[in-house]
Amino acid sequence: MTMKSISHIVLGAAILTIAAAGCSKGFLERAPQSSLQEEALTNKKGVNTLLIGAYGALDGQDFNDGNMTDLAGGSGYGVSPDNWIYGSVAGGDAHKGSDPGDVAAALQIVTFQANASNSFFNDKWRVNFEGIRRCNFTLHVLANVQDMTPDEKKQVAGEARFLRAHYYSDLKKMFDKVPWADENAADYKNLHVDDFKIPNDKDVWPMIEADFKFAMDNLSEAKGEIGRANKWAAAAYLAKTYLYQKKYAEAAPILESVINNGVTGKGLHFDLMENFHDNFDAFTENNKEAVFSIQYSANDGSGGTGNANQGQMLNYPYNGPFSCCGFYQPSQDLVNSFRTSATGLPYLDDYNDHGVVSDLGKSSDQPFTPDEGFLDPRLDWTVGRRGIPFLDWGLHPGRDWIRNQNSAGPYSALKNVYMQVNQDKYYDGNGWAPGNAINYVLIRFADVLLMAAECQANLGNYAKAGEYINRVRTRAGNPAGFVKTYIDPEDPMGGTTGTPAANYRVSPYPLSMFTGKDFTMKAIRFERKLELAMEGHRFFDLVRWGIAQTELNKYFRFEVQIASDITGGNFAPRNNYYPIPQRQIDLSVKNGKSVLTQNTGY
Structure with missing residues (x-):
């Protein structure tokens, strides 16, 4: 089974068990029947399944249904990892689109009139911390696994820390002041990130750097299964982390190594595709220009639209051959x-x-x-x-x-639109709005x-x-x-x-x-x-x-x-930064005082 088809798998029994546990205090006080215990995961198969779950959080949509909204809810389009609202529309690439009153909360964001109570900010915060929680749980379990070699453990740790750094990078550039929790934090296993009582008074760039550096030093050069991070994806992301801090001397040689080496001799050397549009066509994706991509698939037998790109569900031309919705x-x-x-x-x-x-x-x-x-x-x-x-x-x-x-x-909008000639493979019409199999190329x-x-x-x-x-x-x-x-x-x-x-x-x-x-x-x-x-970078x-x-x-x-x-x-x-979600500040109260502090000016 390839990463393309399994990247959205979550530990169903484990997640449902923890979700149920979050419903009432009394439930926490007894062991649920037929639950999947941590001990059952403390092996090579278990920890790799947890890792796949950490990849599965990349699209922000795994807990986006009616039964799980208290976990990491919000609309697929509001938490889309391509940041089309927060990065492109807010950056002047595009208008929100549709009618002004349609998803008015997004229009408040892109005209910079939104306050900390805007639900989109809370949704974005929660889905990233859900990804972080999965990474931390993977690393916690990995420490006690006995049936893996040291090299195998380094590979899993490298991928988990790469993903954790990605989720934190997204939070950092959005909100700046975010609390850091790794696998050693007391609250690392909490499903509800609302329960974190960790202050956001430290710069998390150094920790993000450390995660990407570990991943770069420990991941294999070869691409391996489609969708997995390798050494060069980590290197490019580490360099981008330096760039955000204006550490040009540190970033430059790493970027040179990606440009000049890639994984020459191991089946891939990064380069530009001859045709620009090959980067936005499901038929030609995962190509030599894709350093790291968030994987999507359509009509893959998994049921529903869970593996399709739902972040762009609103962003097709209005009327005509498309069912929704005239945004972007x-x-x-x-x-x-x-x-x-x-x-x-x-x-x-x-x-x-x-x-x-x-x-x-x-x-x-x-x-x-x-x-x-x-x-x-x-x-x-x-x-x-x-x-x-x-x-x-x-x-x-x-x-x-x-x-x-x-x-x-x-x-x-055009980069997000699937081709007519192969829509039977790459368009997913099982939801109320279009889904497709076009990957989002993160780098x-x-x-x-x-x-x-x-x-x-x-x-x-x-x-x-x-x-x-x-x-x-x-x-x-x-x-x-x-x-x-x-x-x-x-x-x-x-x-x-x-x-x-x-x-x-x-x-x-x-x-x-x-x-x-x-x-x-x-x-x-x-x-x-x-x-x-229109790729979420401009703002x-x-x-x-x-x-x-x-x-x-x-x-x-x-x-x-x-x-x-x-x-x-x-x-x-x-x-320059979006407000810390008011919901999170309200929930961070400890000894009568909020642990989280708001960004200046909000």
Whole structure:
């Protein structure tokens, strides 16, 4: 059985037993019949099953049904590991979409008007701590296992600590002040993270670093089962942890090792895929660009949609061939960023002065000609826009696929959409909204290259930074990866021509331009915006660069002219981090005083 098919397995008997135990104090005082005891897990098979459960928490959805909402509840879309709400919409990549009143709590978050009582924050907090609890329990049991070799134990420990560091990284960049609990904490086995009485008064970056460092030093180089972490995934994540702390000298050599070595000679060497869209197609996933991915599957016989990507369930075009729901609409600001000049380079400073023509205000039966100027081809693998092939679903019809143009603009999300040609394998319609088998690539090689470029720029190696940026741009400019016109627009699955669907032009920068830090960093920041658009990174990048207030308020001033849903949006210094959930502060009371403290300004 591969990791792809088992990554969402949880210890059913054990979890149900612990869940029942959480229902009443009296139940805690007696051993339940037919329960799975810890002793039964203290062996090689048991601890590996626990580890799989720790992987299974990556999607945040395992306890997301009506029977388990008190454990780590919340909607799949609200806790999605790709952070489409917290990272992309809040970062200006997109609008919430749909109608303003539909999931209004999310709109409060992305206009920075949410307070600590917003339930989305509590849901996100709880699902990450559920992942941490599973990792800690795995490590606790592992310590007493007798039928494993030391090397086998190191492998399991490395994977568990990798996963724990991932969950903590997500919490750290979201909330900053989070309590640290490892397998040695007194409360490590509590199912309800509400029961933790641990203060959030310490910086957890050093502990996250230690976990990733242990994983890098102890995990095997080979990829092994699909979905498992290896040495190089841990190395890339450790380097990213350093990058968030501006430890460029520490991050740079690790990123160089990932770029230059990967696992050469062991079946994989990381590189960019020739076709940009291969990173967002279930048929071509787990490829050489995927450093670490959260695995999803559809129609796999497991029942329901538990293994499908439910985090993106709302984010398909409204009407048409999709059942839900018109959320996650790319912004005009993002679309304009893909404009290029005759030289194939972007307009770094004044891209909104070179706007891309849209069908805003036009019905689908009114004539419309798509923009005929120069564009970066990544635009049409990222954004669905009228008159351009929308994968193999046909030409995007414009307003007929948009729920509310005035509220959220004229565009549709695209990277999360499955192909029509193989939807029998990769689309899961068992739930109330679409699920699919498209993995979320948590770290891909393009991200590694751009992180390496950022380190080199901050270390004064500007030409080297330019080389890494240009590797990414050269792939983008490969005509083999352009969106092409249909042979027959009435039969979009009938194949494509060799003709580009728009006037694509993208070129590498002349290396002579990389002579100072200001320009080099500006190019890196813009390239990350283009390459990683709609992948949940933008807000967190802006914050760590220290430019979130400037860039997001500029975004609000421009974008409110296009779409009304962000009216009143304003970013203040406190918004660098989201508020600690009030529910958690209230539940942390010890001796009459809350152990958890709120972030400044909330």
